[in-house]
Amino acid sequence: MQETENHFKITSSNVSTWYGVHDVLKDINMKIRRRAITGLIGPSGCGKSTFLRCLNRLNDLVANFRIQGEISLDGDDIYSPDTDVVLMRRKVGMVFQQPNPFPMSIFDNVAFGAREHNRQIKKTELSEIVEESFKKVNLWDEVKHKLNDSALNLSGGQQQRLCIARVLAVMPEVILLDEPCSSLDPASTARIEELIMELKNSYSVVVVTHNLGQARRISDYIGFFLDGRLVEYGLASELINNPREKVTGDYLEGNFG
Numbered sequence: 201m202q203e204t205e206n207h208f209k210i211t212s213s214n215v216s217t218w219y220g221v222h223d224v225l226k227d228i229n230m231k232i233r234r235r236a237i238t239g240l241i242g243p244s245g246c247g248k249s250t251f252l253r254c255l256n257r258l259n260d261l262v263a264n265f266r267i268q269g270e271i272s273l274d275g276d277d278i279y280s281p282d283t284d285v286v287l288m289r290r291k292v293g294m295v296f297q298q299p300n301p302f303p304m305s306i307f308d309n310v311a312f313g314a315r316e317h318n319r320q321i322k323k324t325e326l327s328e329i330v331e332e333s334f335k336k337v338n339l340w341d342e343v344k345h346k347l348n349d350s351a352l353n354l355s356g357g358q359q360q361r362l363c364i365a366r367v368l369a370v371m372p373e374v375i376l377l378d379e380p381c382s383s384l385d386p387a388s389t390a391r392i393e394e395l396i397m398e399l400k401n402s403y404s405v406v407v408v409t410h411n412l413g414q415a416r417r418i419s420d421y422i423g424f425f426l427d428g429r430l431v432e433y434g435l436a437s438e439l440i441n442n443p444r445e446k447v448t449g450d451y452l453e454g455n456f457g
């Protein structure tokens with residue numbers, strides 16, 4: 201099947217970025233597909249997180265950060281002065297490396313965004329959204345009897361699933377995850393990987409990982425970053441089994457990074 205523009209959710213065109221005088225990303229061109237998992241791999245410091253944060257303008261908060269080029273979401277330039285950044289960030293949710301629940305109850309963590317989204321929301325509707333979001337991340341049965349407990353008392357793996365539920369509660373279209381399993385044990389990691397694979401049925405998912413096994417297991421497409429450049433990007437199976445660039449093969453073989 202021929203791919204058309206409609207297959208792409210996010211397009212990065214000639215994106216370069218700087219922190220002060222330090223140039224980090226160099227001319228990144230990348231089209232990210234709808235309802236698929238795109239994995240971003242590469243050695244530490246090569247710009248994966250910077251690129252991910254460009255996709256929902258989180259770097260705007262960094263002093264001296266500068267970006268050139270264009271990033272569009274469904275064809276709209278998200279860096280345009282007309283963009284409603286709050287609305288855009290609702291569509292493009294982010295999950296971080298360390299689970300970061302708010303210091304509030306399990307219920308309120310997930311209700312928070314939905315309330316912000318709609319201040320007139322009815323209690324019953326809010327409860328439904330919370331329950332649905334917890335069910336989507338396979339956490340409901342573990343928390344339904346203690347929704348008023350502090351989220352900080354959950355295990356790391358549960359906290360990370362709660363953070364994903366929090367993102368889902370505001371009805372996003374894209375989910376960005378920055379090394380979401382790096383602080384988790386193998387069992388919790390496996391559960392998050394399963395969950396990410398379920399999410400791609402409804403959302404466009406971009407996940408940074410330095411774990412090559414994980415990239416292999418969950419990605420439909422992979423982008424390999426090195427020193428601020430997107431060296432190679434394509435179908436995961438092709439990039440892994442038959443990389444075009446020698447340096448990609450060297451990285452996959454563990455020769456560096």
Ligand SMILES: Nc1ncnc2c1ncn2[C@@H]1O[C@H](COP(=O)(O)OP(=O)(O)O)[C@@H](O)[C@H]1O
Nearest residue numbers: 219224242243244245246247248249250251262
């Ligand atoms: N907030 C920041 N301020 C200044 N430099 C930064 C900031 N964040 C990242 N960098 C630098 O940008 C480069 C790329 O970092 P990063 O995007 O975090 O890479 P990765 O996620 O691949 O490890 C590194 O040299 C890092 O030190």
Ligand SMILES: [Mg+2]
Nearest residue numbers: 248249250408
């Ligand atoms: Mg990073």
